[in-house]
Amino acid sequence: MARFLPPESFGAATGDIALLPFNFERSGANQYLVANLVGDFVRLTEDELHRLVDLQVRPGDGLYEKAYAAHLLTGTNQKAQRQLLAARLRSRMSFLQQTTPLHIFVVTLRCEHSCPYCQVSRQSTDRSRFDMSEQTAMRALDIAFASPTARIKIEFQGGEPLLNFPLIRTIVAAAKQRSGKKLDFVIASNLALLDNTVLEFCKENDVLLSTSLDGPADLHNQNRPRPGANSHELAVAGIRRAREVLGPDKVGALMTTTEASLDRVDEIIDEYLQLGLDGIFLRPLSPFGFAIKTKQFAKYDAQKWLAFYERGLRRVLEINRQGTPFREFYAALLLTRMLSDRPIGYIDLRSPAGAGLGALVYNYDGSVFASDEGRMLAETGDDAFRLGHVEHDSYNSLILSDKLIGAISKSLTQCAPECSTCVYESHCGADPVYHHATQGDALGIKPLSAFCARQKGIMGLLLDILENSPEDAAILRRWAAA
Amino acid sequence: MTLPLYGTASQSSGFSSDRTRSVLRLRSPGSTAERDVADFALTRTPDDVRRAIEADWPSIFVVSDAPINFPGTFRGRLVAVPTKYDYLGDGDVIGFDHVSRKFRTLYRRNSAHNSFLVTERCNNYCLMCSQPPKAVDDRWILSEIKESLALIDAATRALTFTGGETLSDWEDFIAVLKECRDRLPATAVQVLTNGRAFADSRIVDAWRDIGHPNLMAAIPVYAPVDHVHDHVVQAKGAFDETMLGILKLKDRGQRVEIRIVLHALTAPIIEDTGKWIARNLPFVDHVALMGLENTGFAIANDAMLWMDPMDYGDGLARAVEHLSAAGVSASVYNLPKCVLPKSVWPHALQSISDWKNGFVEECARCDEKSTCSGFFTTGRPRFSHGVRAITAKRKLNELAV
Numbered sequence: 067m068a069r070f071l072p073p074e075s076f077g078a079a080t081g082d083i084a085l086l087p088f089n090f091e092r093s094g095a096n097q098y099l100v101a102n103l104v105g106d107f108v109r110l111t112e113d114e115l116h117r118l119v120d121l122q123v124r125p126g127d128g129l130y131e132k133a134y135a136a137h138l139l140t141g142t143n144q145k146a147q148r149q150l151l152a153a154r155l156r157s158r159m160s161f162l163q164q165t166t167p168l169h170i171f172v173v174t175l176r177c178e179h180s181c182p183y184c185q186v187s188r189q190s191t192d193r194s195r196f197d198m199s200e201q202t203a204m205r206a207l208d209i210a211f212a213s214p215t216a217r218i219k220i221e222f223q224g225g226e227p228l229l230n231f232p233l234i235r236t237i238v239a240a241a242k243q244r245s246g247k248k249l250d251f252v253i254a255s256n257l258a259l260l261d262n263t264v265l266e267f268c269k270e271n272d273v274l275l276s277t278s279l280d281g282p283a284d285l286h287n288q289n290r291p292r293p294g295a296n297s298h299e300l301a302v303a304g305i306r307r308a309r310e311v312l313g314p315d316k317v318g319a320l321m322t323t324t325e326a327s328l329d330r331v332d333e334i335i336d337e338y339l340q341l342g343l344d345g346i347f348l349r350p351l352s353p354f355g356f357a358i359k360t361k362q363f364a365k366y367d368a369q370k371w372l373a374f375y376e377r378g379l380r381r382v383l384e385i386n387r388q389g390t391p392f393r394e395f396y397a398a399l400l401l402t403r404m405l406s407d408r409p410i411g412y413i414d415l416r417s418p419a420g421a422g423l424g425a426l427v428y429n430y431d432g433s434v435f436a437s438d439e440g441r442m443l444a445e446t447g448d449d450a451f452r453l454g455h456v457e458h459d460s461y462n463s464l465i466l467s468d469k470l471i472g473a474i475s476k477s478l479t480q481c482a483p484e485c486s487t488c489v490y491e492s493h494c495g496a497d498p499v500y501h502h503a504t505q506g507d508a509l510g511i512k513p514l515s516a517f518c519a520r521q522k523g524i525m526g527l528l529l530d531i532l533e534n535s536p537e538d539a540a541i542l543r544r545w546a547a548a
Numbered sequence: 549m550t551l552p553l554y555g556t557a558s559q560s561s562g563f564s565s566d567r568t569r570s571v572l573r574l575r576s577p578g579s580t581a582e583r584d585v586a587d588f589a590l591t592r593t594p595d596d597v598r599r600a601i602e603a604d605w606p607s608i609f610v611v612s613d614a615p616i617n618f619p620g621t622f623r624g625r626l627v628a629v630p631t632k633y634d635y636l637g638d639g640d641v642i643g644f645d646h647v648s649r650k651f652r653t654l655y656r657r658n659s660a661h662n663s664f665l666v667t668e669r670c671n672n673y674c675l676m677c678s679q680p681p682k683a684v685d686d687r688w689i690l691s692e693i694k695e696s697l698a699l700i701d702a703a704t705r706a707l708t709f710t711g712g713e714t715l716s717d718w719e720d721f722i723a724v725l726k727e728c729r730d731r732l733p734a735t736a737v738q739v740l741t742n743g744r745a746f747a748d749s750r751i752v753d754a755w756r757d758i759g760h761p762n763l764m765a766a767i768p769v770y771a772p773v774d775h776v777h778d779h780v781v782q783a784k785g786a787f788d789e790t791m792l793g794i795l796k797l798k799d800r801g802q803r804v805e806i807r808i809v810l811h812a813l814t815a816p817i818i819e820d821t822g823k824w825i826a827r828n829l830p831f832v833d834h835v836a837l838m839g840l841e842n843t844g845f846a847i848a849n850d851a852m853l854w855m856d857p858m859d860y861g862d863g864l865a866r867a868v869e870h871l872s873a874a875g876v877s878a879s880v881y882n883l884p885k886c887v888l889p890k891s892v893w894p895h896a897l898q899s900i901s902d903w904k905n906g907f908v909e910e911c912a913r914c915d916e917k918s919t920c921s922g923f924f925t926t927g928r929p930r931f932s933h934g935v936r937a938i939t940a941k942r943k944l945n946e947l948a949v
């Protein structure tokens with residue numbers, strides 16, 4: 067029998083050890099948060115970080131093992147770790163293979179609500195010149211069907227899209243007649259005009275409904291004035307009815323946060339819970355359209371919003387601990403990125419940005435935008451994200467337009483100042499439209515960006531819970547599970 | 549119970565001298581199946597022999613301790629083995645060496661645990677190897693396997709190829725797998741390999757090109773750190789090659805099982821290893837966490853390797869949790885239920901091959917025996933101090949705690 071060799075015989079010599087790329091950030095007096103190339107987190111003490119960077123590590127000293135398992139270092143002549151990181155990165159980025167899966171049709175700009183923060187800048191209901199024409203719709207469909215992805219989602223928006231319901235019918239029928247793509251349909255509506263005809267149509271065509279629900283009645287109605295002040299009543303009735311007729315998974319609700327929401331997150335969550343919804347998306351107020359004009363956006367800053375978010379998340383966790391499964395969807399999204407390599411192509415949380423590559427928006431008048439927010443900017447006179455018009459453009463000319471390529475390539479987090487060295491970069495995203503709207507620049511100065519402050523705040527909070535609160539961590543892990 | 553799978557024939561005759569080995573298939577004397585030249589009538593009594601001769605069997609296999617008289621007119625092939633090989637039955641396949649009369653049972657039709665040893669050569673030298681590698685020219689084994697494949701029942705559910713390193717002569721071995729694909733398309737094939745060969749793209753391409761409908765490469769990964777794995781397998785650079793191999797297999801859509809043998813070098817870090825696999829390799833098809841078979845090198849290295857499963861059960865449970873949460877299917881092999889945390893029970897399988905599986909006295913009064921792995925009977929079995937019958941009373945007591 068040959069002799070067996072002791073452990074020391076298998077360790078790499080110092081000269082054969084090399085660092086792999088990683089980002090880090092001080093997270094305490096003597097502590098650093100470190101993220102490897104694909105965003106796995108590990109904590110190192112200051113001393114450990116210095117020894118690692120100086121390659122003062124030896125197999126067997128504990129730090130070598132910690133750093134090796136976390137892909138912070140490798141053997142100079144080894145290949146597997148680099149290949150593994152490449153494979154994982156490829157998986158994480160593979161959402162790029164689905165180019166432009168979302169197509170938003172603004173079938174009318176008219177609305178019977180008059181919300182002060184309205185991101186779409188309503189037009190009063192009687193002006194039919196704010197409806198999309200059938201000819202425009204068909205041209206938009208041509209473009210949507212020219213996108214390379216095998217499955218597309220067509221979302222109807224407004225204004226209030228149900229004010230132009232006949233066109234929705236026409237588009238759904240026409241899309242179904244064309245072959246070659248799997249289709250999903252969504253109507254984003256305030257449900258005030260929901261009736262049996264609409265419900266039947268949705269049922270027949272497997273159309274999902276997405277609506278707005280801002281919280282308890284007084285808050286919702288204050289946010290969403292309409293004659294009769296019954297927006298909340300109609301939305302709640304609509305959600306109930308739609309769940310009944312279409313099924314609980316066929317209708318979703320989204321909230322808009324306003325200054326009035328900030329102290330009331332528990333009540334808002336309870337409203338969702340009572341309606342039997344399976345989670346809530348605690349959204350920030352976006353700085354577009356009327357929101358900027360009416361100065362609503364400036365009224366609260368990122369820190370106030372983060373406090374609101376944290377209180378909300380903790381309330382949601384409490385609900386789960388008490389035995390009711392209920393999610394906060396933004397956390398679920400981030401956790402999926404933090405704890406797995408599944409490709410998440412969420413429009414606002416990816417780099418390269420989702421503008422155009424993730425979605426195209428066809429406005430009622432035929433102009434095409436890189437994102438819904440880009441359309442709202444145009445309503446206030448800023449055409450930065452208007453890519454073209456259905457009459458003179460093709461899918462290719464829109465996607466390859468200088469405007470879009472410029473915005474996307476300028477905003478890549480992978481090489482942006484601050485982002486490229488940020489410990490959260492793997493899980494964050496480029497939001498060129500937001501930064502253009504708030505800072506006049508698609509890239510933006512991240513230390514001044516509320517988007518960035520929110521991202522860092524939420525991910526820091528999630529990490530804290532994952533590391534320090536085992537019971538809540540188990541709940542968060544479930545949200546990220548496949 | 550340990551079945552004797554090899555031995556020496558007490559008598560043989562009629563083998564031609566143009567080859568040194570033959571593969572035999574045993575058949576009931578009354579079998580009406582079409583006869584192959586490899587077929588021998590399986591007989592146990594003088595009556596059986598008489599009937600076989602009447603039925604014109606040119607080749608006869610006798611399982612008996614008593615000498616059996618053959619009529620002088622019998623000119624065919626004859627092999628006789630002692631009664632302790634009585635387990636042999638219709639459809640079983642045996643490899644037989646003409647000169648030494650040594651034979652090995654290669655395939656038992658009624659067993660769910662058929663495995664072929666492909667070679668004794670290996671480029672690892674694992675501290676706990678149950679089949680210690682030998683640097684010998686044993687390429688004849690592959691031809692014997694090829695011959696055997698033609699004789700085994702097409703209804704066989706599963707076959708395992710083991711070594712040594714099965715891919716030592718990769719081209720010949722791939723040819724064997726192609727044979728499996730063609731002759732036994734309904735048989736699941738598992739290949740135990742250290743995976744290092746797959747770092748070579750030619751080999752992994754050849755593996756994919758077999759196009760076998762149900763083929764799994766079962767590859768050990770002992771730690772998330774290079775030198776720890778390399779120490780266990782006693783080969784510097786093995787971790788890198790094995791990992792590359794796994795990545796290349798999965799990149800080509802091939803099925804991979806990761807196997808982790810649990811002992812004092814791997815079990816204390818099993819939670820880390822499980823978590824690491826869940827995070828880095830969630831795309832593997834299965835993870836097997838395996839109790840140590842105390843045989844071969846494991847006996848020599850007992851002082852370095854023995855760890856009572858009771859002392860790593862919690863880490864094992866957490867490893868299983870991490871894997872399951874990532875959607876990776878995980879099983880625990882070779883560990884009896886009484887030494888495992890209850891959360892692991894649904895993952896614990898009766899994995900020990902029938903021919904080397906046994907229980908201890910305590911098990912007779914245990915409620916879980918029918919679903920328990922029990923123990924290896926090979927080598928020098930070591931028992932956990934936690935082996936204790938699970939009874940309704942014990943369960944009640946545990947609930948009370």
Ligand code: SF4
Nearest residue numbers: 485488491494518521
């Ligand atoms: S936006 Fe902020 S949090 Fe996101 S990657 Fe850039 S610097 Fe990091």
Ligand code: SF4
Nearest residue numbers: 884886911914917920
């Ligand atoms: S007592 Fe025997 S049968 Fe029962 S769990 Fe333990 S090893 Fe298995």
